[in-house]
Amino acid sequence: MEATKYTISMLVEDKAGVLNRVASLFRRRNFNIQSLAVGGSEQPGLSRMTIVVLADPAQVEQVRKQLDKLINVVKVTDLTDDDMVARELALIKVAATPSSRSEIIQIVDIFRANIVDVAAGSVTVEVTGDEDKVNSLFELLRGFGIKEIVRTGRIALTRGGASSKKIPSTKS
Amino acid sequence: MKKTGAQILCESLIKEGVEVIFGILGGAILPVYDAFTQYPQLRHILVRHEQGAVHAADGYARATHKVGACIATSGPGAANLVTGIANAYMDSSPLVAITGQVARPFIGKDAFQETDITGITLPITKHNYLVSSAEELAEVVKEAFYIARTGRQGPVLIDIPRDVQQEEAEFIYPDKVDLPGYKPVVKGHPAQVRKAAKLVNGAERPLIIAGRGIIMSQAYAELKELAERAQIPVVNTLLGISSFPQNHVLHFGMIGMHGLDYANMAVQAADLIIAIGMRFDDRATASTANFAPHARVVHIDIDPAEIGKNIRVDVPIVGDVKNVLNMLNKEIKVNTHSEWLSLLNKWQRVHPSLLIRESSELLPQYVVRQIYEATQGDATVVTGVGQNQMWAAQYFTFIKPNSFISSGGLGTMGFELPAAMGVKVGCPDEMVWSIAGDGGFQMTIQELATIAVENIGVKIAIINNGYLGMVRQWQELFYGHRYVDTRLWNPDFVKIAEAYEIPAIRVRHRDEVIPAIYKAMEYDGPFLVDFMVEPEENVYPMVLPGKSLSEMMELPRPKRVSKAKPKALARS
Ligand SMILES: Cc1cc2nc3c(=O)[nH]c(=O)nc-3n(C[C@H](O)[C@H](O)[C@H](O)COP(=O)(O)OP(=O)(O)OC[C@H]3O[C@@H](n4cnc5c(N)ncnc54)[C@H](O)[C@@H]3O)c2cc1C
Numbered sequence: 001m002e003a004t005k006y007t008i009s010m011l012v013e014d015k016a017g018v019l020n021r022v023a024s025l026f027r028r029r030n031f032n033i034q035s036l037a038v039g040g041s042e043q044p045g046l047s048r049m050t051i052v053v054l055a056d057p058a059q060v061e062q063v064r065k066q067l068d069k070l071i072n073v074v075k076v077t078d079l080t081d082d083d084m085v086a087r088e089l090a091l092i093k094v095a096a097t098p099s100s101r102s103e104i105i106q107i108v109d110i111f112r113a114n115i116v117d118v119a120a121g122s123v124t125v126e127v128t129g130d131e132d133k134v135n136s137l138f139e140l141l142r143g144f145g146i147k148e149i150v151r152t153g154r155i156a157l158t159r160g161g162a163s164s165k166k167i168p169s170t171k172s
Numbered sequence: 173m174k175k176t177g178a179q180i181l182c183e184s185l186i187k188e189g190v191e192v193i194f195g196i197l198g199g200a201i202l203p204v205y206d207a208f209t210q211y212p213q214l215r216h217i218l219v220r221h222e223q224g225a226v227h228a229a230d231g232y233a234r235a236t237h238k239v240g241a242c243i244a245t246s247g248p249g250a251a252n253l254v255t256g257i258a259n260a261y262m263d264s265s266p267l268v269a270i271t272g273q274v275a276r277p278f279i280g281k282d283a284f285q286e287t288d289i290t291g292i293t294l295p296i297t298k299h300n301y302l303v304s305s306a307e308e309l310a311e312v313v314k315e316a317f318y319i320a321r322t323g324r325q326g327p328v329l330i331d332i333p334r335d336v337q338q339e340e341a342e343f344i345y346p347d348k349v350d351l352p353g354y355k356p357v358v359k360g361h362p363a364q365v366r367k368a369a370k371l372v373n374g375a376e377r378p379l380i381i382a383g384r385g386i387i388m389s390q391a392y393a394e395l396k397e398l399a400e401r402a403q404i405p406v407v408n409t410l411l412g413i414s415s416f417p418q419n420h421v422l423h424f425g426m427i428g429m430h431g432l433d434y435a436n437m438a439v440q441a442a443d444l445i446i447a448i449g450m451r452f453d454d455r456a457t458a459s460t461a462n463f464a465p466h467a468r469v470v471h472i473d474i475d476p477a478e479i480g481k482n483i484r485v486d487v488p489i490v491g492d493v494k495n496v497l498n499m500l501n502k503e504i505k506v507n508t509h510s511e512w513l514s515l516l517n518k519w520q521r522v523h524p525s526l527l528i529r530e531s532s533e534l535l536p537q538y539v540v541r542q543i544y545e546a547t548q549g550d551a552t553v554v555t556g557v558g559q560n561q562m563w564a565a566q567y568f569t570f571i572k573p574n575s576f577i578s579s580g581g582l583g584t585m586g587f588e589l590p591a592a593m594g595v596k597v598g599c600p601d602e603m604v605w606s607i608a609g610d611g612g613f614q615m616t617i618q619e620l621a622t623i624a625v626e627n628i629g630v631k632i633a634i635i636n637n638g639y640l641g642m643v644r645q646w647q648e649l650f651y652g653h654r655y656v657d658t659r660l661w662n663p664d665f666v667k668i669a670e671a672y673e674i675p676a677i678r679v680r681h682r683d684e685v686i687p688a689i690y691k692a693m694e695y696d697g698p699f700l701v702d703f704m705v706e707p708e709e710n711v712y713p714m715v716l717p718g719k720s721l722s723e724m725m726e727l728p729r730p731k732r733v734s735k736a737k738p739k740a741l742a743r744s
């Protein structure tokens with residue numbers, strides 16, 4: 001079956017070793033993580049994880065159910081079919097000479113990105129958006145010479161009023 | 173009043189109803205053992221290898237439906253538990269394993285006998301804990317037992333640093349757990365149940381595949397009601413043996429790689445499979461591509477992740493078997509299915525999978541059959557892994573609920589002896605037969621000492637074929653008879669038993685079998701019988717790897733016994 005990108009959002013207990021339990025499950029079940037982002041949530045004691053996986057529908061169903069079985073995982077949502085807002089942040093360090101700098105600034109402006117650091121031979125660009133936007137900016141800047149890049153991976157929430165304070169999903 | 177971590181642990185175990193704990197001590201768990209002296213109601217059984225402790229706790233749990241408990245020290249002690257924990261995990265056996273850990277300040281420093289046992293057991297436990305203070309210990313124990321015995325049961329490990337065992341804290345045993353991420357579903361969804369009932373009521377050739385979930389849920393009566401009400405034939409998986417009486421007219425045997433012909437044929441002919449508490453393991457389904465090609469599938473399982481994992485399902489019902497069947501039975505119409513049943517009965521006559529061939533040699537099937545005849549099924553059979561396991565499954569008629577205990581998912585050789593020990597400790601009035609392989613027996617043979625010292629009255633039948641028999645069968649069938657290192661040189665098991673002060677006899681001939689079995693049963697205490705069986709007997713029927721259940725190798729091949737020689741002792 002065709003593999004597609006799925007975004008899985010999870011609320012997990014903020015306890016030692018939980019990230020390891022999640023990552024270990026992916027490895028053991030032979031599922032591939034494309035990106036993983038984790039940080040605090042609106043609920044004390046709970047963190048929110050956003051994981052992007054490349055999988056076919058049956059696989060993603062297994063991932064979701066297996067994640068749900070982890071005792072420290074409170075809620076798992078597969079956001080792919082939901083209306084979601086997804087963003088990624090990237091920092092791109094581009095080689096810059098006095099002559100190329102203004103051209104870089106122009107591109108950065110078009111993308112509504114920011115320059116967050118300027119040094120003798122480089123500028124560092126901060127960009128937020130979906131992966132396509134980050135990728136396009138990256139392509140345009142590539143010609144100037146990319147020195148380093150770091151990306152957070154996708155973070156995502158459902159659009160509109162839905163909140164994650166719904167009853168935790170049932171599990172076994 | 174303040175108590176030490178060790179005392180808190182003991183008190184908590186008692187609160188959880190633990191009566192017996194199997195283990196071996198060592199430095200990192202000494203404070204707990206020291207506290208045992210204050211709690212005589214906790215019986216500690218000293219085993220001779222930690223694998224024995226965990227298999228014993230596993231056997232105890234399977235036989236009693238209580239949570240089994242075992243305990244070990246850090247490092248090597250904890251590591252020795254691993255195989256047994258993996259075994260319990262695969263077969264969803266509820267147990268709590270307690271390990272000592274190096275003191276907190278030493279964690280992460282590669283301290284003496286430090287092993288990251290929570291890391292190691294992450295994928296083979298339902299959950300595990302590294303306890304960080306005496307204060308949280310009671311809550312952890314409460315949660316561990318709750319997790320082990322609810323939902324889909326399984327093993328939980330608690331790793332306790334030595335200084336936590338010595339630290340003092342207030343002992344308050346919580347009366348409930350707070351686990352926001354853990355809410356097992358036990359009640360079936362009414363709409364799903366109705367859909368299933370509709371399929372069952374409309375089916376012409378329905379078939380129940382009974383799995384171990386029925387035993388775990390103790391839903392024997394509910395299963396019987398379903399089968400009898402609508403006259404639905406029942407087959408079972410290996411671990412579903414003894415969920416439904418095998419002498420019942422609706423019973424048609426075990427399915428799978430070594431299932432009976434007519435059971436597998438029934439699966440392939442059915443128009444509806446009602447899979448109850450079974451997980452479509454590949455040994456049970458054979459090739460899934462052509463599994464039950466004409467059937468729709470209703471799957472009842474407590475674990476949502478099992479639904480649709482291996483087999484496409486038409487109507488899933490997530491919930492506890494007992495609950496779900498209670499709901500379902502109310503909607504099932506009386507039926508006779510007489511055509512379907514007479515077809516199955518015909519197949520049963522035409523393909524008598526369980527005939528024992530004529531032979532002057534002592535056949536293993538005959539031995540198992542005679543143990544059945546002698547006990548009339550009033551016994552619990554604990555098996556090893558391999559041919560002995562398959563013959564035990566095929567030739568004993570299991571009538572009593574939960575009377576077959578075996579390592580299915582992991583297939584752990586060496587399970588037979590310590591697990592039988594645990595069963596007997598849990599059910600002292602039960603006749604317990606360990607049907608052992610000569611290979612597997614030697615993997616945990618040291619537990620003869622435990623059995624002798626504690627006078628645990630298990631009856632041990634070694635199916636001594638002088639081979640790692642199941643592997644030899646594969647070498648014969650798929651590797652051109654090249655018996656690379658499957659021939660076993662064995663010690664004299666009778667002398668070994670006697671060295672442990674366990675009475676034992678050897679049986680070489682058919683006519684000695686019955687007297688030996690009676691002698692073993694009449695003896696008040698453990699007893700070993702070494703059955704020297706035909707070495708190159710094979711297990712049939714057999715579905716060859718990659719084939720579907722319709723393609724069985726039915727008839728035993730003509731005998732062509734080569735009798736590979738065992739490796740001679742180097743000194744002789
Ligand atoms: C040498 C060898 C040969 C083998 N050959 C065969 C063979 O020919 N045929 C065969 O069938 N097996 C065979 N096996 C065993 C096989 O590997 C599996 O262990 C077995 O098929 C599993 O049976 P099961 O699905 O019933 O039990 P389990 O693996 O224990 O699964 C139980 C299922 O029930 C569910 N469950 C648990 N509790 C409940 C509850 N309260 N309510 C509802 N659901 C519940 C669980 O979630 C799980 O899905 C063999 C093993 C060995 C070692």
Ligand SMILES: Cc1ncc(C[n+]2csc(CCOP(=O)(O)OP(=O)(O)O)c2C)c(N)n1
Nearest residue numbers: 558559560583585609610611612640641642
């Ligand atoms: C711990 C372990 N090691 C290896 C195997 C692979 N294996 C499966 S059956 C078998 C042979 C078992 O020999 P024995 O205990 O004598 O039983 P038999 O098949 O001869 O009845 C082996 C080696 C296993 N299942 N478990």
Ligand SMILES: [Mg+2]
Nearest residue numbers: 610611639641
């Ligand atoms: Mg053998």
